[in-house]
Amino acid sequence: MNWSEFLPTGIQLSYLVAASLFILGLKQLGSPSTARRGNQLAAVGMLLAVVATLLDRSVLSYGTIFLGMAIGAMIGAVAAYQVEMTAMPQMVGIFNGLGGGASALIAIAEFWRVLSTGEPLSLTSLIVIVLGILIGGVTLTGSFIAFGKLQGILPGSPIVFPLQQPLNVLLLGGFLVGSVYFMTDPNTLSVFFGLIAIALILGVFFVIPIGGGDMPVVISLLNSYSGLAAAAAGFVVNNNMLIIAGALVGASGIILTNIMCKGMNRSLTNVLFAGFGSDGGSSATAGSSGSAKANQTVRSVDPEEGAMMLKYARSVVIVPGYGMAVAQAQHSVKELVDQLESAGVEVRYAIHPVAGRMPGHMNVLLAEANVPYPQLYDMEDINPQFDKTDVALVIGANDVVNPAARHDNSSPIYGMPILEVDKAKSTIVIKRGMGTGFSGVQNELFFEDKTMMLFGSAKDMVGQLVAEVKQLA
């Protein structure tokens, strides 16, 4: 076997090793003690796959490729080191979009290349090209809209307009008809460009009606799409490595999407199409239940009293939510917990699966503040503990602690699993005002006798609690 025969085999074998490294890496990402090595294994796999591909004999010019990779690596590295941990959802969102965009471009470029050489395009090639453009295009614009919402460039609330669903159906139908036409006559470029345009518009329409609190679902779904887009690109250029890696990512994204939907007790279709938390149907019910509560009283405390309750408690459970992320209060929270622990209070954190704007959002923020992860408890583990808890401290969370989810079947969040903070002996809620949560529902927890409201931004209030706890010493 000479070199020119060995090379293609060698490339394929390297792909096999790289694919195995991806699988091992993902497996190790599933356990805290091995996760970092898992990520490094996957990175090594990627490097191997890239080097092997550069040796492919169809790659003739290296200059532009290396230039492109250098530019990309620089931007990626700067972004990875600069990003604030609170901005991780946007970051993952935009990376998803870039991956999807790259996959769509590959499909377009491959089509263009074959067309310009005058080779005949088989039906199967055309099918995979159309699929690549559809999935890649939707991932690209969908992710950018998600980024805009998370970054606050676009309003976080759902954007709905009349005839939205019929329009979506029309666009999808148009894409199908266009695809069929394109497959019978691939030389009509206007149809080809039309397909690209529809895919991009579909991505926008897919994400704009979804509200901020449903973002964990959207981000994991787009993550899945970015994998599927890569797999589709793999079909286009006939490369197993892309197909395997894409399928792995697609599967992991679907698993996370599923976990997030379960965390809200809602189906994926409901999340994607209901316009949840908009000014539509849900606020009507919210309005009625809200006004029924309007004449109830709310008890508020000042930081001094709150600090006293916390310091003389035996056990405290902290429930962080999106409000903690927005205020970047995680470091102050850690400081408060250190103070309480040195006073002999047992402190734990309760993490709801959909707290924040992406899967595991709270865990990342608390890890950044050096909170050891064994102190974080999942919903199932902490819920039986609340009736033995003296104080539950809710920091910027709302719907995930609303007891109405348990008993009020007229509430839009009815059936959603919640953290049962109302079972603690007393509850302190840090919140900026009496505004409703993402679901638009008033929270009956705030009106209970043993609930104290501490009004203010999470960072200020936790900071004042820290100061007061210190003074008590």
Place this chain on the structure above:
Amino acid sequence: MTTATLVTSLFVFVLAAFVGFEVINKVPPTLHTPLMSGANAISGIAVLGAILVSGTGNLTLSAILGLIAVILATINVVGGFLVTDRMLQMFKKKEA
């Protein structure tokens, strides 16, 4: 692409998806974000396809599109792995 290669590729795709489901199924919530961003970096594998379509030697339109794809996918790969590593560095058990 012929129908036979399409079917072979479909086999690879479906089996890999099953592997993915099995491998990732039991991930603790603490690691959801790193898993997502790590998987996201892996989806940057599209860079391979981008290299293949952009490296044809001539500066054609498809090579230019491929080059843009190389840049986008490399951002995805490098940024994704680095930010995941940065996150995982923070997940430590309490010392002492």
